[in-house]
Amino acid sequence: MLKIATTQVWVNDQEEALAFYTDKLGMEVRADVTMPEMGDFRWLTVSPAGQEDVAIVLMAVPGPPVFDADTAQAIRDLTAKGAASAIFLTTDDVYAEAEGLKARGVELVDEPQERPYGIDCSFRDPSGNHFRLTQLTEF
Known part of the structure; x- marks a missing residue:
């Protein structure tokens, strides 16, 4: 049986990303x-x-020999636009979690909204990676 064990996001600065993911997101x-x-x-x-x-x-976005300079810059550009990845997180209470994130300095892209699948909002990390925080509806 296959399971997802690891995924990745491109970051501009690993120390900055580490601080965001641990201090602001509580990871x-x-x-x-x-x-x-x-x-x-x-x-x-x-x-x-x-x-x-x-x-x-x-x-971290690698340079040569993994990526040439143009490719590395293209990855950084797409990441900054929120187009290189998306991670979906889930919680039992989007409203409370969103308030907690804001209190820790996370800027929401959009406030919690009811949608057909539940309630969600979004935010980005310092490199631009896009996150959706969801509270799913039971179908």
């Missing part, structure tokens, strides 16, 4: 390993507290 670090033999590549993962079976890699 926990799952791995933070730097590999000198790979040019100091840093494998940095976080996940929601208590959800240890899924991790989000906070991946």
